[in-house]
Amino acid sequence: xxxxxxxxxxxxxxxxxxxxxxxxxxxxxxxxxxxxxxxxxxxxxxxxxxxxxxxxxxxxxxxxxxxxxxxxxxxxxxxxxxxxxxxxxxxxxxxxxxxxxxxxxxxxxxxxxxxxxxxxxxxxxxxxxxxxxxxxxxxxxxxxxxxxxxxxxxxxxxxxxxxxxxxxxxxxxxxxxxxxxxxxxxxxxxxxxxxxxxxxxxxxxxxxxxxxxxxxxxxxxxxxxxxxxxxxxxxxxxxxxxxxxxxxxxxxxxxxxxxxxxxxxxxxxxxxxxxxxxxxxxxxxxxxxxxxxxxxxx
Amino acid sequence: xxxxxxxxxxxxxxxxxxxxxxxxxxxxxxxxxxxxxxxxxxxxxxxxxxxxxxxxxxxxxxxxxxxxxxxxxxxxxxxxxxxxxxxxxxxxxxxxxxxxxxxxxxxxxxxxxxxxxxxxxxxxxxxxxxxxxxxxxxxxxxxxxxxxxxxxxxxxxxxxxxxxxxxxxxxxxxxxxxxxxxxxxxxxxxxxxxxxxxxxxxxxxxxxxxxxxxxxxxxxxxxxxxxxxxxxxxxxxxxxxxxxxxxxxxxxxxxxxxxxxxxxxxxxxxxxxxxxxxxxxxxxxxxxxxxxxxxxxxxxxxxxxxxxxxxxxxxxxxxxxx
Numbered sequence: 042x043x044x045x046x047x048x049x050x051x052x053x054x055x056x057x058x059x060x061x062x063x064x065x066x067x068x069x070x071x072x073x074x075x076x077x078x079x080x081x082x083x084x085x086x087x088x089x090x091x092x093x094x095x096x097x098x099x100x101x102x103x104x105x106x107x108x109x110x111x112x113x114x115x116x117x118x119x120x121x122x123x124x125x126x127x128x129x130x131x132x133x134x135x136x137x138x139x140x141x142x143x144x145x146x147x148x149x150x151x152x153x154x155x156x157x158x159x160x161x162x163x164x165x166x167x168x169x170x171x172x173x174x175x176x177x178x179x180x181x182x183x184x185x186x187x188x189x190x191x192x193x194x195x196x197x198x199x200x201x202x203x204x205x206x207x208x209x210x211x212x213x214x215x216x217x218x219x220x221x222x223x224x225x226x227x228x229x230x231x232x233x234x235x236x237x238x239x240x241x242x243x244x245x246x247x248x249x250x251x252x253x254x255x256x257x258x259x260x261x262x263x264x265x266x267x268x269x270x271x272x273x274x275x276x277x278x279x280x281x282x283x284x285x286x287x288x289x290x291x292x293x294x295x296x297x298x299x300x301x302x303x304x305x306x307x308x309x310x311x312x313x314x315x316x317x318x319x320x321x322x323x324x325x326x327x328x329x330x331x332x333x334x335x336x337x338x339x
Numbered sequence: 340x341x342x343x344x345x346x347x348x349x350x351x352x353x354x355x356x357x358x359x360x361x362x363x364x365x366x367x368x369x370x371x372x373x374x375x376x377x378x379x380x381x382x383x384x385x386x387x388x389x390x391x392x393x394x395x396x397x398x399x400x401x402x403x404x405x406x407x408x409x410x411x412x413x414x415x416x417x418x419x420x421x422x423x424x425x426x427x428x429x430x431x432x433x434x435x436x437x438x439x440x441x442x443x444x445x446x447x448x449x450x451x452x453x454x455x456x457x458x459x460x461x462x463x464x465x466x467x468x469x470x471x472x473x474x475x476x477x478x479x480x481x482x483x484x485x486x487x488x489x490x491x492x493x494x495x496x497x498x499x500x501x502x503x504x505x506x507x508x509x510x511x512x513x514x515x516x517x518x519x520x521x522x523x524x525x526x527x528x529x530x531x532x533x534x535x536x537x538x539x540x541x542x543x544x545x546x547x548x549x550x551x552x553x554x555x556x557x558x559x560x561x562x563x564x565x566x567x568x569x570x571x572x573x574x575x576x577x578x579x580x581x582x583x584x585x586x587x588x589x590x591x592x593x594x595x596x597x598x599x600x601x602x603x604x605x606x607x608x609x610x611x612x613x614x615x616x617x618x619x620x621x622x623x624x625x626x627x628x629x630x631x632x633x634x635x636x637x638x639x640x641x642x643x644x645x646x647x648x649x650x651x652x653x654x655x656x657x658x659x660x661x
Contacts, residue, residue, distance in 0.1 A: 063492070230443035234505070237402050238458045238512075239431035252448040 070332045077328020080321040087318060090137045100128035102135040102288045111304045121306040123297065132288035133310050139289045140318065143200055143282075144269035147207035152262050154208070155215025156254070162216065163223025164246050174220070177213035185210045189272055193281040200289075203282040207269045218261055219254050226253040256333035260326055267322030274315050290315050344413075345516060345548050346378040346401065351410035351420075353396055357620055368620045370396040372572035374410070375646070380515070383542065383549040385563030385580075387556055387595070389616060393572040394552045398518045401550065402436050403427045414516075432462050435509035439521035441501035445493040451504055452489040455479060458512045478507040481544075482537060499530035503537065510545060518550045523558060535562055556599050560584060565652070568592045571619055571627045578653040588655040590632050626658065634659060 072078060090097075099117060106126030114121040120129035162173040180188065192206035226232065227250055235245050276282035277291025285292045290311040297307030351374040356364030371393040378384040386394045399405050401412055403419060412419045414430055422430075435458070438444040445454055455478065456471040463471075476486055482503040493501055502522065509517055519538070523531040539562060541547060553559050559566055560580060567577045568591065576589040587593045594610035612631045617623050623630050629639035636658060644656045 230438055230440055231446045233404060234436065234438055234444045235446070235457070237399075237404055237431070237436040238461055238508075239428040240457070240461045244461065248449075249446050252446075 067332060071328065074328040074331060076324050077331075080325040080328070083317065083321045084325060087137050087141060087321075090134050091141050094134045094138055098128075098131035098134050100131045102127060102131040103286075111300060111307070113304070114306050120310045121304065123293075123304075123307045124300060129293075129307060129310050132293060133290070133314055135288040136290045136293065136311060136314065137318075139200070139283060139287070140270050140273065140315075143204055143273045144207070144266050147204040147273070148211050148262055148265045148269050150204070150208035151211025151265070152215050152258060155212040156219045156251075156258060158212065158216040159219025160223050160246050160251060160254070163220040164227055164242070164250065170220075173216060177216050180210060180213040183210075185268070186272060186275055189276060190279070190281060193276060198281045200283050203273050203276050206276070207272050210272075211265050211269070214265070215258070215261060218257055222254045222257050223250055226250045260330040260334055263322055263329055264326035267319040267326065270315065270322070271319050343380050344377050345380045345415060346550070347411075347413040348374055348376050348397075348401070349411040349413070350375060351397070351400060351412060352408050353393075353400055353405065354408050366620050368618075369572050369622060370619060371400060371407075372619075372622070374572070374574060376567050376574060376577055378516075378548060378550060380548055381542075381546060382564040383551055383562050385559035385566040386550065386552045386569060387554060387559050387566060388569030390554060391616060391619070392569045393619075394554070394569055395520050396572075397569075398436065398520045398550060398552050402434060402518055403431065404436075428462070432458075432512050433514050434516035434518060435512060435514045437502070437505050437509050437517060437519045437522040440525050441498050441505055442493075442525070444505055445501055447493055450490050450492060451479075451484070451496075454493070454504065455508045455511060458508060462512060474511055475507070478510050479504070481541070482507040482510075497530075498526050499534060502526060502530075502534055506534070506537065506541070510541065513545070514547070516548045516550065518552070520552045521554070522551070524553060524555060531558065532561075538562060556595060568595065571617065571622055573627065573656070575628065575657070576653075576655045578650075578655075582650060582653045586650075586653075588649055588653070588660060589628075589657050590634050590659070591628050626656075 099119075104127065106122065108126065109118070109122055110124055110126040112118060112122045112126075114129075118128050118130065120133060122128055123132070158173050158177075162170045183191070188210045189203075189206040192209055193202050196202040196205060232245060232249050235249050240248075273282060274289070274291030274294070277289045278295045280295065283289030283292045285296055293311040294308050294315075297304070297311070301308055351371055352369070353371040354367035354369050356367055358365045374393075374397060376384070386397060388394050396405070400407050401414075401419075403422075407420045410420060414434070417430070419427065419430060449457075452472060452475055455475040456468075459466055459471045459474070479486070479489075484500060484503055484507065488496070493504070496504065502525075506522075522538070523534050526534060535558065538549070542549065549562070551559060551562055563580050565577065565579050566583050567574045568583075568589065569575070570591050576583065576587070576592045578588075583592065584596065587596050590610075591612075594612050597610045610633065614631050617627070617630055623640075625641045626632070626635075626639040626644050629635040632639065638658050642658070644658045645661065646654050646656050647660045649655055649660055
């Protein structure tokens with residue numbers, strides 16, 4: 042029911058507001074998607090924490106306080122303290138920065154590489170398409186996390202290598218999705234008209250085809266950031282990512298699990314943050330897809 | 340008036356392979372099959388025929404969007420068939436295409452001004468942007484799109500406006516030949532005449548030559564000097580507009596012309612063709628039209644008719660006149 046209503050509106054919107062620019066058009070539709078809208082607000086809040094977090098944390102996230110270890114949530118330690126007496130709230134806020142920078146940069150690298158591969162594959166076809174797609178099939182054959190563990194095992198632990206690992210397994214999905222919309226777009230008349238005026242292949246790919254694939258990329262990007270946060274946390278939890286003493290959410294879970302029976306709050310708050318952040322990115326991605334790319338719904 | 344030839348097409352053939360079986364195609368669709376015609380400088384050559392007869396393929400072959408299998412396209416004396424892409428481009432500058440569907444032929448995420456100057460970006464990357472925009476402004480003005488709309492996107496315009504934008508774009512390189520592939524077919528009749536009149540005005544102003552491809556005889560009659568009638572990938576009759584409409588020779592042309600409704604002449608005899616257009620992958624032997632021709636003779640089933648000059652500038656490929 043709800044979908045029908047939105048689709049009807051979409052047509053009306055486009056017909057009635059011909060002079061409206063694209064962003065306003067998008068915003069008008071997106072604004073009605075309440076869950077996605079609130080997810081966006083939540084993510085914006087997280088981004089504020091990333092930028093300003095170090096100025097608003099009540100305590101230094103790495104400062105131990107041995108006189109106040111494993112205390113339950115209470116004032117002034119709202120989320121309690123961990124086994125070294127460090128403030129969990131401050132650590133969760135500091136962890137936001139790690140989680141978002143790692144996941145966003147990893148997916149960004151994966152998206153750029155995947156988009157280029159997808160455009161090349163879809164546009165040129167023939168053997169180059171086959172080669173790229175078989176390469177993607179190989180990567181798809183590994184479960185994401187196993188592949189990431191493998192890459193980190195080769196490169197050694199550390200956040201930088203986690204970024205590389207996650208970027209690596211995001212490549213094939215971007216390549217595939219960009220390829221499929223490239224195949225669709227390259228048959229359109231405006232691409233032919235660009236060819237007829239003598240435009241170079243590079244120009245056709247980047248000026249005419251690529252802009253048409255952006256909505257799909259945005260949707261996929263958002264959803265993949267959610268997955269990437271989860272993967273980064275998993276790797277850190279396994280001791281393959283961030284240093285265990287750092288305020289990474291996954292590392293906090295890993296360190297806190299020994300105290301889970303007595304001091305549940307040490308794992309509860311980072312776990313909650315992972316859950317909410319991943320959920321927010323997924324819901325935002327869903328909402329964006331409904332608005333930007335109505336064809337691929339369901 | 341003696342006019343020099345701009346385009347001469349000789350024996351142009353395009354075969355599209357049909358489904359692959361191992362490495363050999365199952366057969367070919369002969370979309371364009373040994374086409375011969377010339378277009379003189381400054382004239383409008385209309386190409387008519389029913390859908391699937393290869394009109395559009397011909398336009399795309401001349402522009403080099405697809406590569407011909409056989410034959411020659413002489414553009415100002417230079418054969419374009421088999422020319423590498425880099426050299427094609429210097430000829431593409433001199434010929435531009437206008438497409439049928441103005442809703443699809445403009446990049447939806449580019450502003451109008453960027454769309455119109457794109458050919459300049461492609462061919463003259465070093466020209467300063469202000470100069471490009473100046474040219475664009477002039478052309479858009481001529482085509483009836485005011486500067487006020489420059490920063491809009493194609494979806495904000497109507498079909499007729501968009502077609503005028505694509506006409507402005509096709510003119511910005513100052514080309515000699517415009518290939519208009521069903522350029523007005525997607526428009527309302529009232530808008531059609533506006534755009535056609537614009538094309539006629541532009542022809543005078545910019546000294547253009549048109550290859551005007553259409554299935555609509557009245558449109559072609561309005562704009563063309565000479566007309567070629569295509570049937571199954573080949574021209575059956577080429578004549579000046581007056582000759583063709585007053586004195587059609589080929590039975591196919593006659594039936595096409597009799598299908599144009601004319602007010603006040605309801606009892607006019609109509610030649611209604613029987614049967615479907617035969618498949619281009621397996622065309623009939625002899626004259627391709629014999630399966631539907633009311634005057635088919637024995638020879639039509641065996642021999643391909645030669646081009647016969649029945650008059651000055653009136654060529655017909657039919658055994659009736661040999």
